[in-house]
Every structure is written in structure tokens, then in C-alpha cells.
Amino acid sequence: MRQLLAKPLFFNRRIVFYLIILLSLQCVIAYGALLVFDSLPSSLTDMPDDHVVFRESQRGTVNLIRKQIDENKDKPLQEVVNELQPYFGYPIKVLSAKTPLPHSIKKELEQLDFAYDGDKEVVYMDLNNGNILQLGPILMRDILESNTMSLSVFLIIWALFSAIVFFILIYFAFSAVWKDLVHIRQTAEQLGQGNLKARTHNVKGWLFKPLANVLNNMGTHIEHLVSTNQTISHAMAHELRTPLARMRFELSMLEESDNEQEKRQLQKGISDDINELETLINASLSYFKMHQNNIELNYTTVSLKQLGEKICQSLELFKPQGFELACNCQDARASVDINLVETIVKNLLLNAFKYAAHKAVLNISKQENRVIFEIDDDGAGIPFDAREKIFMPFARLDTSRTRSTGGYGLGLAYVKLMAEFHGGKAFVVTSPLGGARFVVSLKSGDE
Known part of the structure; x- marks a missing residue:
């Protein structure tokens, strides 16, 4: 029970940790994006330059001050400025036209009669009477030039909303994937605990x-x-x-x-x-x-006819008296493991000698990339419901074995196992002779 409670707690802590990391990354990304966007040319962003925006925002103020000065030409300039000062939230100063100014500011004054100095946040007015009027420094609200607290609040708010949206999208996008992973993990745990019937049936996503x-x-x-x-x-x-x-x-x-x-x-x-x-x-x-161990196959290209005749001749001494063994082999060549093939065929023929009545036939043929071995006999045959069982170790149809009958029910198990190692299979059907036909299909190594 404690483990079940500990898993959700650990999961929640991990989610909180990931959320904090995501918020931090979002803040860094947001600040970097602002810096990059601000540094791009206006032709690319389709937004006017900050310098032009701030300068044009003061055009009305400049014209009103100029108009006020023109209407009070009979008064000293400084007196007019002093009368205007209470109406502005920044200082207004009268400067001499000979006051040293940056080249760009002088050029702007010549063209527009007023200029904006973005570094000092000051507006200059050329009064055309040997004087220049300085307005500012003017306080401008720029997110990149705000104090640390303001910028941090903005970034946190932006990152929070971004993270919430991101989490919602991630949830709907990956909730199915997460469920698939949970089902796979549960199945793996059940298999590890010994429940060998556990299977994963609820995975629907293409990824897992x-x-x-x-x-x-x-x-x-x-x-x-x-x-x-x-x-x-x-x-x-x-x-x-x-x-x-x-x-x-x-x-x-x-x-x-x-x-x-x-x-x-x-x-x-x-x-x-x-x-x-x-x-x-x-x-x-x-x-x-x-x-338990894989057999390393030693493929050799041989004549199937010669191989079949050789196997039949080697078993002549083991045939019961009066027993007939026929060998019908296709005159073709194939690449097989000779030792493995001989063991398979000899096991099946010796089995036929024991259970056939009078005759057994060995057929060997090649079909595309497969070599087919068929051993027919005229014995009692194999019941249909026992055709899978006889390939199991220690399985015998006759349960009354004694020392005289011999055998442990491993011969056919060997045959099936060796056939599978050779990339093939073994099975039994009804023979045209009336008994059993054992069929072994092996993969040819020359294809």
C-alpha cells in the first residue's frame, strides 16, 4: 500500500520539477526572443524604428511650445519657458545654438527643426533665433529598459500562460502514448512476477x-x-x-x-x-x-539423389528381414547441412522400420528454396489427434514400453528440433501407402 501511495507522490514531485524547469526555460526564451526581435530592422518586422516613434510622439508638443513662444515674442525666452514648465513632467532648458551636439542630432535639427536623442531621451528644438530648447530627459516605458522587477514579472506571466497552454497541448497529444506505456510496463511487471499469461492488449498507438x-x-x-x-x-x-x-x-x-x-x-x-x-x-x-544452444550449420552443396542413396545404403543392415526400402530422389543439387540431414532422415527411417508392416519409401525433392524429405510407410499410421503430441519429448503412442521395445520418445523430438534449426519444420500426414508420411521441409542454403 505504501508503494502505491509513493508512486503518485513521486510522480507529482517530478511533474512540479518539470514545470519549474519549463517555466525557467520559457523565461529565458521569451527574453531572448524580445532581444532578437528588437534588434531586427524595421523593414523585416514591419514595425517603425523606436527612435522615429519616440521623436514623432513629441511632434505635437514641440509645435505647441513653438507656437506659445511665437505668440509671446515680446517676453524674454526664459520667462516664457518658466511659465510653460509647470505643465510638463520633465525639465525644459534653453541652450545656445553653439552647444556641442552629436552629428546625427545636428543633421536631424537641420532637416526637421527638432530632433530626438535616444541615448539621453531628450528632444531638441531649434528656435531659429540662436537658441535651442531642450525637453527632457523624458521617461519612456520600454519593456527591455524597465527595471528588473518589472521585466521579471512580465516574463513570469508570459511563461506561465505559455506553460499552461503547452501542458494542455502535451496532455492531449501524449496522453494516449502515456497510457500505452503504462499498459506495457504493467505487462512487463506481471511477466517479471511470474504471470506468464499476462499480455498487452490495450496498446493502440502506432509508436509503441x-x-x-x-x-x-x-x-x-x-x-x-x-x-x-x-x-x-x-x-x-x-x-x-x-x-x-x-x-x-x-x-x-x-x-x-x-x-x-x-x-x-x-x-x-x-x-x-x-x-x-x-x-x-x-x-x-x-x-x-x-x-538451449544454437547449432552452427555447415552448408554443403550436394546431389540430393546421391545423398538419398547413401542414406538408404547405410541402413541396409538395420532393415527387418523381408522389409522393402525404396529411395526416390530428385536429380537436383541443394545446399544443406549433410550431418543434420542424415541424422533427421535416419531417425525417421529407423522409426519406419519399427512400425511399418513391410515397406517404407524415401522421397527427396527440391521446391524453389526448400528441400522436402518424405518418408512413407505402410504401418498403422498416426491418429489425427496425436500428430502434434508425437513430436513432444518422451511422448509415445504405445505407453507399454519395456527394455525389449526400447526408445524414450525422443527421436521425433530430435527430428523436429533439428528441422527448426535448419530453418524448416517437420509434421506428419497420412501416407499413400496407408500408414504415416513424415514430412521435413528444410531451407536450402544456396538461395
Whole structure:
């Protein structure tokens, strides 16, 4: 419960922190934008120059003062200025025409009879009588020349409104993305806690939907691996019970027997059971090793016809008496891992020798970039509902296996696993001979 409360609190603190950072950045950006905008030429911004604006704003005042002076020519200039001074919020001074002024100010006086000095914020009037009237300094409100407090308040207000609008836009733009991330995180947490059935089904955005699909596929794959490993573990435990039970029975009989010949038979049975256990353990370890590690394929271009005939000849000694093995192979060349292919085909043919009645046929052909191996037999066939099960480790249709029948149900599991390593697949269908047809499709390395 504390963790659930701590997450929103931490989230709120992070939001406040981000908001403060955003406000600070907005203030810096706003001030920089004002400086840059103010420095741009008026031809670009379509705004008059500050100097011209301030000067023209005083034109009416200048004309009124000039008119007042002209109407009171009989009075001394200083007396007229003193009478006007109370009406203005800035000082008015009379200067000599010889007062040194900047060149730009003199030029402006010659052209307009009045000029504005932006540096001193002063207006000069040429009275054309040897005197110049100085108006100012005049207080002008410029945001860039305001005091620090005023500028700071402006920037904060501007940044606050900007941040609010920005957050609203971000919320509507990324709320769906945030929800997708929350669903993905929850699924990942559930998978990490052992709930292998957890999946992400609510991700709709194009940005994270591929990630959700990858996570779902990973969860499915992990669930399959765990389920397979559990099945293998249970099956292996069942396989171990059979020879162990026989050994326990044989040991009990050995203790009670007084017949030397019977004792030797029981001792031989115990030795055979030990060998069977060792064989089972080694076969299981080999399967697990192959299941967990990738096999590095060694592609070699071979003739499919020669490869098929070679495999069939190598199994002549293993055929039951009177059994017929036919080899129909296409005269084509393909790039395959020879060792892997031979292991796959030999496993299937030996399986056919065990379960077929009288005949088995090996067909090898090349179709586009695939090499197809088909092994037909005239046995009892495989029931439809068992065609997936027989490729599972330790799976057998006949559950009454003894030492005489042999096998642990790993042969077809090997075949499927090796086919998948070779970029292919293995499955079983009904054979034209009436029994089973095992089909292995492998990817050719020359395409």
C-alpha cells in the first residue's frame, strides 16, 4: 500500500520539477526572443524604428511650445519657458545654438527643426533665433529598459500562460502514448512476477504497438518454453520410475532367492536397468543441450539423389528381414547441412522400420528454396489427434514400453528440433501407402 501511495507522490514531485524547469526555460526564451526581435530592422518586422516613434510622439508638443513662444515674442525666452514648465513632467532648458551636439542630432535639427536623442531621451528644438530648447530627459516605458522587477514579472506571466497552454497541448497529444506505456510496463511487471499469461492488449498507438507485439510474442515464447520444460520434467520423472521400480523388485527378489542361476539373471536385469537409466539420462541431456544452444550449420552443396542413396545404403543392415526400402530422389543439387540431414532422415527411417508392416519409401525433392524429405510407410499410421503430441519429448503412442521395445520418445523430438534449426519444420500426414508420411521441409542454403 505504501508503494502505491509513493508512486503518485513521486510522480507529482517530478511533474512540479518539470514545470519549474519549463517555466525557467520559457523565461529565458521569451527574453531572448524580445532581444532578437528588437534588434531586427524595421523593414523585416514591419514595425517603425523606436527612435522615429519616440521623436514623432513629441511632434505635437514641440509645435505647441513653438507656437506659445511665437505668440509671446515680446517676453524674454526664459520667462516664457518658466511659465510653460509647470505643465510638463520633465525639465525644459534653453541652450545656445553653439552647444556641442552629436552629428546625427545636428543633421536631424537641420532637416526637421527638432530632433530626438535616444541615448539621453531628450528632444531638441531649434528656435531659429540662436537658441535651442531642450525637453527632457523624458521617461519612456520600454519593456527591455524597465527595471528588473518589472521585466521579471512580465516574463513570469508570459511563461506561465505559455506553460499552461503547452501542458494542455502535451496532455492531449501524449496522453494516449502515456497510457500505452503504462499498459506495457504493467505487462512487463506481471511477466517479471511470474504471470506468464499476462499480455498487452490495450496498446493502440502506432509508436509503441510494435513494442507491445514484441512483448506479447516474448511472453508467449516464454510460456511455451516453461510449459514444455515442465512437460519434459514430468515425462522424464515418469520414465525414471519404470527402471527404478524394476530394480527395486529385482533387489527384493535377489535377497530372497537361493538359486544361483536366478540370482545371475536378477543381477543381469539390475545391470541392464542401470544401463537403461544411464542411456535415458544421456539422451535427455543431449536433447536439453540441443534445445538451449544454437547449432552452427555447415552448408554443403550436394546431389540430393546421391545423398538419398547413401542414406538408404547405410541402413541396409538395420532393415527387418523381408522389409522393402525404396529411395526416390530428385536429380537436383541443394545446399544443406549433410550431418543434420542424415541424422533427421535416419531417425525417421529407423522409426519406419519399427512400425511399418513391410515397406517404407524415401522421397527427396527440391521446391524453389526448400528441400522436402518424405518418408512413407505402410504401418498403422498416426491418429489425427496425436500428430502434434508425437513430436513432444518422451511422448509415445504405445505407453507399454519395456527394455525389449526400447526408445524414450525422443527421436521425433530430435527430428523436429533439428528441422527448426535448419530453418524448416517437420509434421506428419497420412501416407499413400496407408500408414504415416513424415514430412521435413528444410531451407536450402544456396538461395
